[in-house]
Amino acid sequence: MSHDTQEVSANDAHARGPLLLLLGSGLVWLVLSGVLALIASVQLHTPTFLASCAWFTYGHMQALQETAFVYGWLANAGLALGLWVLTRLGGEALRAGNWVTVGALFWNLGVTLALVGIVAGDATGHSLLQLPRYVQPLLLIAYGAIAVAGVLAWSGRRNETSYASQWYVFAALFLFPWLFSVAQLTLFVLPMRGVMQAVIAGWFAQGVFTLWLAPLALAAAYYVVPKVTGRVLPAYQFASLAFWVLIVVGAWTGGRHLIGGPVPAWISSLAIVACSLLVFHYLVVWLNLKGALGHGGAVMKFTAFGLLAYVIGGCADAFTSIRSFAVITQFTYFTQAQQQLALYGGVSMLFFGVLYFAVPRLTGKTWASAALIGGHATTAILGVLLLVISLGVAGWTQGQALLKPAVTFPEIAAATRPWLLLATAAYAVLLVGNLMLVVNFLQTLAAKPTVPAAALFQATSDIKETA
Amino acid sequence: MKNGTLFFLGLFASLTVSFAVVLLANHQLGALTPYFDDGEGKAFPDRMPGVAARGQLVYRDLGCASCHTQQVRRPGFGADQTRGWGERQSVARDYIFQPFPQLGAMRIGPDLTNSAGRKPSALDAEDLMNLLYAGQGAMPAHAFLFNQVKVTGEVPAKALKLTGSAAPAAGYAIVPSEQAQTLVAYLLNLNTVYDYPESRPVVQAAAQAEGAHK
Numbered sequence: 001m002s003h004d005t006q007e008v009s010a011n012d013a014h015a016r017g018p019l020l021l022l023l024g025s026g027l028v029w030l031v032l033s034g035v036l037a038l039i040a041s042v043q044l045h046t047p048t049f050l051a052s053c054a055w056f057t058y059g060h061m062q063a064l065q066e067t068a069f070v071y072g073w074l075a076n077a078g079l080a081l082g083l084w085v086l087t088r089l090g091g092e093a094l095r096a097g098n099w100v101t102v103g104a105l106f107w108n109l110g111v112t113l114a115l116v117g118i119v120a121g122d123a124t125g126h127s128l129l130q131l132p133r134y135v136q137p138l139l140l141i142a143y144g145a146i147a148v149a150g151v152l153a154w155s156g157r158r159n160e161t162s163y164a165s166q167w168y169v170f171a172a173l174f175l176f177p178w179l180f181s182v183a184q185l186t187l188f189v190l191p192m193r194g195v196m197q198a199v200i201a202g203w204f205a206q207g208v209f210t211l212w213l214a215p216l217a218l219a220a221a222y223y224v225v226p227k228v229t230g231r232v233l234p235a236y237q238f239a240s241l242a243f244w245v246l247i248v249v250g251a252w253t254g255g256r257h258l259i260g261g262p263v264p265a266w267i268s269s270l271a272i273v274a275c276s277l278l279v280f281h282y283l284v285v286w287l288n289l290k291g292a293l294g295h296g297g298a299v300m301k302f303t304a305f306g307l308l309a310y311v312i313g314g315c316a317d318a319f320t321s322i323r324s325f326a327v328i329t330q331f332t333y334f335t336q337a338q339q340q341l342a343l344y345g346g347v348s349m350l351f352f353g354v355l356y357f358a359v360p361r362l363t364g365k366t367w368a369s370a371a372l373i374g375g376h377a378t379t380a381i382l383g384v385l386l387l388v389i390s391l392g393v394a395g396w397t398q399g400q401a402l403l404k405p406a407v408t409f410p411e412i413a414a415a416t417r418p419w420l421l422l423a424t425a426a427y428a429v430l431l432v433g434n435l436m437l438v439v440n441f442l443q444t445l446a447a448k449p450t451v452p453a454a455a456l457f458q459a460t461s462d463i464k465e466t467a
Numbered sequence: 468m469k470n471g472t473l474f475f476l477g478l479f480a481s482l483t484v485s486f487a488v489v490l491l492a493n494h495q496l497g498a499l500t501p502y503f504d505d506g507e508g509k510a511f512p513d514r515m516p517g518v519a520a521r522g523q524l525v526y527r528d529l530g531c532a533s534c535h536t537q538q539v540r541r542p543g544f545g546a547d548q549t550r551g552w553g554e555r556q557s558v559a560r561d562y563i564f565q566p567f568p569q570l571g572a573m574r575i576g577p578d579l580t581n582s583a584g585r586k587p588s589a590l591d592a593e594d595l596m597n598l599l600y601a602g603q604g605a606m607p608a609h610a611f612l613f614n615q616v617k618v619t620g621e622v623p624a625k626a627l628k629l630t631g632s633a634a635p636a637a638g639y640a641i642v643p644s645e646q647a648q649t650l651v652a653y654l655l656n657l658n659t660v661y662d663y664p665e666s667r668p669v670v671q672a673a674a675q676a677e678g679a680h681k
Contacts, residue, residue, distance in 0.1 A: 044575070047607035054611045059530010121528030127572060155471065171478050178482050192493055194562035198570045199492045203485070211482065247478060251485035257572060260540035262557040267492055327545050331536055331574040402574060405549040409576060410604035 012361050014093040015084060018100035018149075019362055020445070022080035023355065025108045027438050029072020034431035036065035041427050045413075045420040055119045063123040063130035064115055070128060070208070071139070072111050074343065076104070077351045078216035079146050082169040084358050085223045086150055089166050090157035096149040103145030110139040126187070126201035127257075128208045133188040140180055147173045164239045164288075168219035171247055176212040179204055179251075195262050202254035209342060210250030210278075217310070217347040218285065220354035221303055225292045228299055228357070235287040242284035249277045256321040259330060275321040282314040298373045302353030305381050309345030313338065328403065333416070333423075334395025337388050344430075345384045352380065352437070359444060368443035372436045379433030387426035394419035496559045502663050511661045514564045515653075522653025525646045527567050529609075536571035537580045539659070553581035553659050555666045561659055576606055584658030593628070595651045596643055601633050612647035615639050 040061035042049045050056035087094045094100070117123070117132035124130055131139065150173040154166065183204040186192050192200060226233055233239070255263070255271035285307070292304040316338055320329045329335060356373060360366050367373055394416040401407040401415060501510035515523065526532070539553035547553065557580055562568040583589050590598065602608030616623065618640050625648075626640035635641050643651070 043607070044605075047602060047605055051602070051607040051609075052611060054529065057529050057609075058607065059533035062533050063530060123528075123530060125527050125530070125532050125567065125569065167474070170474075174475070174478055175482055178479070182486065186489070191566070193497060194499070194565060194568055195559045195570065196489075196493050196496055197568055200489055203489055207482070207485075244477070244481075248481045248484070251482060252488060255488065260544045261538050261570065262559050262561060264492065264495055264559075267488065270488065323544075327540075330545075331572060333573075335572065398574075402550075403546050405546045405551075413575075413605040 011087055011091075011093045012084075013364065015087055015097065016362050018094065018097045018104065019080045019084055019358075021101060022076045022083075022104050022146075023359070024441070024445075025104065026073045026076030026080065027434075027441055029068045029076065029111065030434050031431070031438055033065050033068035033073060034427065034434050036061055036068055038424065038427045038431060040065050041420070041424040045417050045424070054121070060118055060121070060123065063118045066128065067111070067114055067118060067130050069343070070213070071114065071131065072108075074213055074216075074347060074351070075107070075111075077355065078172070078213060078347075079104075079150075081220050081351060081354050081358060082172060082216045083146075083150055083153065084362070085165050085219050085354070086153040086169045089163055089223070090153045092153065092156050092158060094149055095152040095156065099145045099148045103142045103148075106142035107139060107146065110135045110142055113138070124187070126197075126205070128205040129183060129187075129201060133184070136180070136184050136188070140177060140184070143177055143180070147177070163222070164236075164243065165219040165223040167240070167243050168215040168222065171243075172212050172215040172219070175207070175215075175247075179207040179211060198258060198261070199255070199263060199267060202257050203251060204254070205257075206254035207251045209347075210246060210253065213343070213347045214246070214250075214310070217306065217350035221289055221292070221307060221350050224299060224303060224354045224357050225289050228297065228303075229291045229295050231291055233288045234291070235284065238284045239288055242281045242288070245277065245281040245284075249274045249281075253278065253317070253321070256317070256326070257330075257335075259321070259323060259326045272321045272323070275318040278314060279318050282311045286311045298377050299353050299357045301377045302349050302356065302380070305384070306346055306349030306351075306353060309341055309349060309384065310347075313341040313346050316341065328399035329395060330399075332395035332399040332402070333391045333420075334399060337391035337395055340384070340391060341388045345388060349380065349384065352376070359441065363444060365444055365447055367440060368447050369440050372440040376433045376436045376440070379429050379436070383426050383430035383433060386429065387423055390419045390422035390426060394423065499560050499563050501563070502560060504661075511663070512561055512564060515656055518649050518652040519656035520566070520653075522649035522651070522656075523565065523567060523569070525650040526569060526653055529650075532569045532571040534571075534573055534575035534606075535569075536574055536578045537568070537657070538570045539578060539580045547578065550577070551585055552578040553584075554586075555659065555662055557659060558663055558666045560663050560665070579654065579657055581659045582657045583655045584660040590654075592651055592655060595654055596627055596647065597629070599647060599650070600627055600629075600641060600643075609647075612644050612650070613641050614644055616642055 039050065039056070040058060043051075043058045043061060047058075050061075083094065083100065114131045114135045117135060118130060122132035122134075124133060150169060154170045157166070183200060186200050187197055187204075191197065222233075222239070252274035253271050255267040256275060259268040259272075261268070289303075289307050292300050292307055295304070319325055320334070320338065329338075356367070397415050397419065398412055401412045501512060503510045537557075539547045539555070539557045541556040542548045547556075561580075598606065599609045600613050601610075613627070615635055616639065618626075618638055622640050623642050625642050627643070629635065629641060
């Protein structure tokens with residue numbers, strides 16, 4: 001392992017500008033997506049809410065909140081934290097920082113245009129790829145500019161042997177443009193015919209999670225867990241196997257959403273097998289990182305919860321991909337619950353964990369408020385639990401009811417309504433928590449450093465003490 | 468993982484191989500042709516009329532697929548048939564002329580694959596207009612697809628026949644916008660009444676297994 005770089009480093013100061021720009025813009029999108037998710041969630045139980053305007057249909061709100069969350073928050077934060085981990089492990093200062101800054105500006109311009117386009121009715125209708133087709137090339141180029149720094153950090157690393165975090169970041173940086181450009185080509189430039197579009201969209205959406213967002217989150221977790229706990233990761237010799245299982249098998253699981261659909265059955269059968277194979281990956285990740293559990297401090301609280309959500313979410317995917325489960329959960333809120341468990345409970349919570357670790361080191365200041373960190377941890381954990389449970393129960397109720405032809409849609413709506421109200425409450429709780437993070441982030445940026453930076457980082461667990 | 472080049476090639480190869488799923492599926496489905504029925508003397512599926520194709524764009528732009536699917540699963544797998552959504556499962560050939568197939572992933576509302584071919588009675592244009600205008604249950608009203616116009620002389624032929632609280636003020640009428648008209652034309656065009664060879668055997672086998680309710 002090569003994470004024995006010095007705790008205090010000039011490299012962090014060098015990376016400060018570009019990475020804080022990415023993180024800061026990510027946080028803006030996080031709050032915005034929270035507001036949009038709240039609106040979409042209200043519309044599910046109160047269909048009259050904002051129904052008088054074509055801009056605010058449920059379809060639009062759903063696409064908006066998903067796009068703002070994935071391409072706004074997760075992408076910005078994931079790239080910032082990934083690059084930070086890569087430069088730290090590489091032992092060299094961030095190179096091509098200007099490229100990151102320019103790329104970040106254009107990426108966020110692209111996301112803004114995408115949201116405007118979706119409001120105007122230009123969403124593509126494909127899950128996790130709602131971005132209007134005209135902003136996609138811009139986003140691809142902006143991503144390339146940001147990724148330059150990552151490639152340089154990988155190829156210029158000081159130690160030849162590499163650590164798990166580095167594999168995951170590098171894989172994520174490279175595989176996303178591969179996925180994204182091929183999806184653009186086969187869906188929009190030279191669109192394949194008929195149901196093939198659903199097959200490609202499924203392949204892409206699964207790839208966005210298993211080959212891009214999950215690796216970024218895992219890179220963060222593999223970096224921060226041994227740092228904070230001060231222990232060698234158990235069963236680390238299996239980490240590379242877990243990595244390759246995810247990379248090789250991950251994108252094969254896309255067809256599970258097409259079970260029973262108008263495509264050849266082998267597509268979904270293959271996906272079901274792949275989902276089961278992935279359980280091996282989740283098992284190894286669990287074994288490697290379980291030291292995060294039961295360790296105090298906000299960083300480990302977020303990381304432990306994120307790890308649990310990631311592993312449980314993966315196993316839930318394997319279970320619900322089995323046809324006798326899928327016949328109930330398919331087309332219901334249960335799939336939304338699974339997606340929220342993976343993206344919010346898993347990826348986003350792991351990002352929060354490493355964000356609380358990274359920002360003091362990037363800025364050279366301690367977090368302005370320990371109370372706000374504690375508040376965010378509590379609300380985020382409570383919010384995700386509430387959200388996943390309420391959507392899960394709503395989905396199960398809906399799925400059972402859909403199987404009984406006698407139950408009408410108004411009856412299903414009435415039966416799921418209490419749970420959907422609870423989901424709205426969960427989104428509100430999450431929004432409050434995220435506002436705490438933003439306030440704390442801004443206060444930290446505005447504060448003058450009171451302690452010399454070197455003194456700050458003498459203890460590896462400064463967050464632990466403040467939180 | 469000391470060898471950076473090998474690592475990179477491994478990554479590249481992994482994703483390329485996974486794309487084989489897409490390519491294989493495309494090999495199987497990409498060249499599907501319409502099915503010519505000798506008995507009827509024509510090929511199926513029909514191409515959508517222009518007005519319905521425009522309606523599909525409205526359907527897509529409003530995000531209708533966030534709540535409605537357009538894929539009927541095979542008999543015995545879910546209650547799609549017994550709910551009356553279609554007498555047979557959807558097959559890939561149903562979608563070959565659709566530039567933007569709207570398979571959907573959520574059933575907050577009913578499936579619409581066969582909404583115009585539903586038995587015993589499918590909603591007609593007037594029902595659909597009223598449903599869009601006023602909403603029903605969990606379905607929000609889409610009043611923004613309609614215009615309120617002042618009636619001078621004769622009431623417009625396309626005006627909705629509304630009664631009770633939904634009715635406009637005296638001297639006014641609610642007329643569907645072009646978007647609403649194309650959307651309804653699209654919905655009226657959605658049907659899977661023709662049985663393709665690939666959709667037939669599964670239906671029969673499953674119906675026999677269930678004790679055939681027909």
